[in-house]
Amino acid sequence: MPTLTLIQAVNDALKTVMRQDQRVVVFGEDVGLKGGVFLATEGLTKEFGEQRCFDTPLSEDGIIGAAIGMALNGLLPVAEIQFQDFIFPAFDQIVSEAAKFRYRSGGMYTVPMVIRTPYGGGIKGGLYHSQSGEAYFCHTPGIKVVVPSTPYDAKGLLIAAIEDPDPVLFLEPKRIYRSVKGEVPEGHYTVPLGTTRTVREGNDAVVFAYGAMVSVATIAAEKVAAEQGKQVRVVDLRTLSPLDEDSVLEHAKQTGRVVVLHEAPRFCGYGGEISALIAEHAIEYMEAPIVRVTGFDTPFPNTLEHHYLPDERRVCDALEKVLTF
Amino acid sequence: MAGQAVLSVLREDGVVQGQEPEIAPDTLLHAYRTMVLTRHLDERAMRLQRAGRIGFTVPNKGVEAVQIGSAAALRSSDWIFPSYRDFGMALYHGVPVEQMLHGMFCNGLDNSRGRQMPVHYSFADPIRFVSISSPIGTHIPQAVGAARAAQQRGEDTAFLTSFGDGGTSSLGFHSGLVFAGVWKSPVIFLCQNNGWAISCPADKQTGSDGFAVKGEGYGVPGVQVDGNDFLAMYSAVRTAVARARSGGGPTLIEAITMRMGGHSSSDDPTKYVPAAMLESWAKKDPIVRFEKYLRRRGLLDDAQAQAALAAAEAQVAAAVEAAEKAPLPATETIFSDVYAEVPPSLRKQGRDYFEMMSRHGEAAAGDGAFPL
Numbered sequence: 001m002p003t004l005t006l007i008q009a010v011n012d013a014l015k016t017v018m019r020q021d022q023r024v025v026v027f028g029e030d031v032g033l034k035g036g037v038f039l040a041t042e043g044l045t046k047e048f049g050e051q052r053c054f055d056t057p058l059s060e061d062g063i064i065g066a067a068i069g070m071a072l073n074g075l076l077p078v079a080e081i082q083f084q085d086f087i088f089p090a091f092d093q094i095v096s097e098a099a100k101f102r103y104r105s106g107g108m109y110t111v112p113m114v115i116r117t118p119y120g121g122g123i124k125g126g127l128y129h130s131q132s133g134e135a136y137f138c139h140t141p142g143i144k145v146v147v148p149s150t151p152y153d154a155k156g157l158l159i160a161a162i163e164d165p166d167p168v169l170f171l172e173p174k175r176i177y178r179s180v181k182g183e184v185p186e187g188h189y190t191v192p193l194g195t196t197r198t199v200r201e202g203n204d205a206v207v208f209a210y211g212a213m214v215s216v217a218t219i220a221a222e223k224v225a226a227e228q229g230k231q232v233r234v235v236d237l238r239t240l241s242p243l244d245e246d247s248v249l250e251h252a253k254q255t256g257r258v259v260v261l262h263e264a265p266r267f268c269g270y271g272g273e274i275s276a277l278i279a280e281h282a283i284e285y286m287e288a289p290i291v292r293v294t295g296f297d298t299p300f301p302n303t304l305e306h307h308y309l310p311d312e313r314r315v316c317d318a319l320e321k322v323l324t325f
Numbered sequence: 326m327a328g329q330a331v332l333s334v335l336r337e338d339g340v341v342q343g344q345e346p347e348i349a350p351d352t353l354l355h356a357y358r359t360m361v362l363t364r365h366l367d368e369r370a371m372r373l374q375r376a377g378r379i380g381f382t383v384p385n386k387g388v389e390a391v392q393i394g395s396a397a398a399l400r401s402s403d404w405i406f407p408s409y410r411d412f413g414m415a416l417y418h419g420v421p422v423e424q425m426l427h428g429m430f431c432n433g434l435d436n437s438r439g440r441q442m443p444v445h446y447s448f449a450d451p452i453r454f455v456s457i458s459s460p461i462g463t464h465i466p467q468a469v470g471a472a473r474a475a476q477q478r479g480e481d482t483a484f485l486t487s488f489g490d491g492g493t494s495s496l497g498f499h500s501g502l503v504f505a506g507v508w509k510s511p512v513i514f515l516c517q518n519n520g521w522a523i524s525c526p527a528d529k530q531t532g533s534d535g536f537a538v539k540g541e542g543y544g545v546p547g548v549q550v551d552g553n554d555f556l557a558m559y560s561a562v563r564t565a566v567a568r569a570r571s572g573g574g575p576t577l578i579e580a581i582t583m584r585m586g587g588h589s590s591s592d593d594p595t596k597y598v599p600a601a602m603l604e605s606w607a608k609k610d611p612i613v614r615f616e617k618y619l620r621r622r623g624l625l626d627d628a629q630a631q632a633a634l635a636a637a638e639a640q641v642a643a644a645v646e647a648a649e650k651a652p653l654p655a656t657e658t659i660f661s662d663v664y665a666e667v668p669p670s671l672r673k674q675g676r677d678y679f680e681m682m683s684r685h686g687e688a689a690a691g692d693g694a695f696p697l
Contacts, residue, residue: 029522029523029525030523030524030525032524032525033524033596033597034523034524034596034597037523037591037592055524055525055529056529057491057494057525057529057530057531058461058491058492058494058495058522058525058530059494059495059496061496062494083459085459085460086459086460086461088460089460089495089496121693122691122693123693123694123695124380124381124442124691124693124694124695125442125693125695126440126441126442126445126459127440127441127442127458127459128442128445128458128459128460129442129459129695175693266674267670296659296660296671296674296675296678297663297670297671297674298659298660298663298671299440299663301439301440301654301658301659302431302439302440302441302442303431303432303439303440303653303654304439304440304653304654304656304658304659305691305693306688306689306690306691306693307656307659307678307688308659309691311688311689313681313682313685313686313688314681314685316685317681317684317685
């Protein structure tokens with residue numbers, strides 16, 4: 001089985017579905033000849049031609065609006081937004097349009113499409129190349145939100161997203177595009193949307209994470225195991241919306257001590273939803289208050305990004321709190 | 326506009342072929358020295374980036390006449406809403422090189438406290454060079470709003486906003502020209518058609534014959550200018566500025582030029598820019614052309630040209646040294662400037678973080694490297 005980086009797995013997923021299904025088209029800014037600024041679409045124009053992988057004018061609103069139209073009329077568009085930070089001109093198209101077509105037309109018009117976009121910090125990208133905007137979109141019913149953290153999941157989830165009948169926002173953690181490697185099967189396979197993945201077993205506490213934070217959680221869990229002998233479970237949420245609530249509640253009940261981890265700011269962040277879900281449905285199982293480890297409620301800095309991004313210190317600190325409560 | 330000639334004053338050999346604008350010799354020489362300084366700073370920044378001393382930069386070789394020609398037609402009391410390649414405009418009006426280097430090194434003396442990536446500058450003195458963001462075209466309607474404020478107070482300030490050929494595809498370009506057309510705003514929309522939006526050639530941004538023609542639909546007159554011709558750029562912007570100050574309304578200027586380097590230090594333009602295209606544009610170098618003109622007029626000789634470069638080198642070298650020695654931003658600057666006052670909840674986040682650090686130690690230095 002080939003060993004791929006996460007970005008190579010994305011590329012492999014696109015090639016796999018494009019070979020099997022003529023309806024799949026890939027487009028965005030610089031995705032053609034250049035192959036995307038991160039090379040996610042490298043080689044696609046060469047293999048599939050400019051009709052199926054092409055550059056667009058520099059308008060995110062245009063990219064997503066056009067993707068919706070293509071999806072309405074029989075194509076399966078995979079649109080790239082160069083950085084998630086640049087998605088906001090298309091917010092109207094995503095929130096008012098893509099997410100609501102099925103509902104407003106009683107299922108007469110649907111938009112099976114994928115928006116791929118690199119997100120998250122850790123690359124010295126400052127305010128506008130680092131943000132984690134998942135909460136804006138998870139707050140919007142009608143669009144699914146998916147975040148892989150391994151090459152295997154990146155390929156399987158992306159193929160599942162492309163084949164899904166509804167619009168999917170596919171957030172790619174760019175910090176680990178090349179640093180994470182793993183075995184990826186050749187050819188077609190899917191990882192079902194709406195499922196979690198247990199990354200590390202343990203019954204003393206659980207950390208819920210996604211994207212680049214999964215490996216941070218795992219490093220912290222190993223450290224706690226080595227230093228304190230406590231076994232911390234790590235769960236990769238990998239589909240943020242719709243969330244596998246049963247799975248989250250099961251993990252919470254089995255461990256009784258919960259840490260939620262993400263890069264995005266805390267206030268009204270995704271961690272609040274996980275925390276509220278557990279508080280509403282499993283509070284009687286809790287042995288300690290739920291602790292969130294998140295980015296600060298500030299814009300994303302540049303020079304000081306290593307302070308902003310949650311690291312193993314902060315996760316270990318949170319685990320200490322829940323384990324010693 | 327389609328059918329109209331591209332405004333041009335200087336031939337490639339520096340001979341005047343068009344309407345030569347009246348400019349004081351001191352102004353011409355200041356412009357020349359600023360162009361030399363801009364290019365040297367740009368080259369030095371790329372070397373610093375390649376050596377790993379700064380994280381990122383955006384090459385601007387080839388577009389110096391667009392920037393300096395435009396800036397020379399503005400007063401320091403005018404406002405610039407720049408794109409990320411426009412630091413030559415700020416240099417012309419006297420923003421210190423050292424301040425730019427602090428920005429390149431993202432240190433604690435940087436105006437943004439190291440929060441922004443390199444070259445995303447914010448300057449307010451001696452000219453309003455309004456804080457740059459990375460999203461494309463967002464600043465264009467902002468310039469129109471700032472101009473509205475000046476209109477309402479009866480001031481004759483001009484507002485120049487600059488963007489690339491790709492920027493004309495943005496929502497902000499459309500909104501900005503719609504509003505300016507209706508409000509007769511004192512705004513100069515400067516489209517720097519440098520041929521490329523990262524890897525996409527300009528003809529993938531529009532089906533129209535150039536970009537100046539786009540103004541017509543908004544009621545904004547458009548003009549195409551040879552962007553590698555300092556005198557032509559100065560003339561075009563000066564005319565637009567005069568129109569703006571006298572209540573005549575906005576102008577869209579398309580400066581036709583060529584980005585001779587990559588989109589940024591992370592871009593490899595050899596993958597998509599034809600070598601022959603670069604060669605033909607190299608013959609139109611804006612500094613060489615302007616220098617020939619100055620020599621023909623007897624305003625510049627070898628010694629003065631060498632002195633200009635030596636001065637630029639000395640200025641930049643001193644600034645690099647100062648910026649590299651400057652401290653990093655203090656950790657607490659993460660929490661300031663989010664609002665005028667730090668809200669109690671955010672203050673608590675900060676306190677909790679410092680308390681956590683007292684038990685678990687400092688954050689490991691980041692290993693992030695900008696890949697674009």
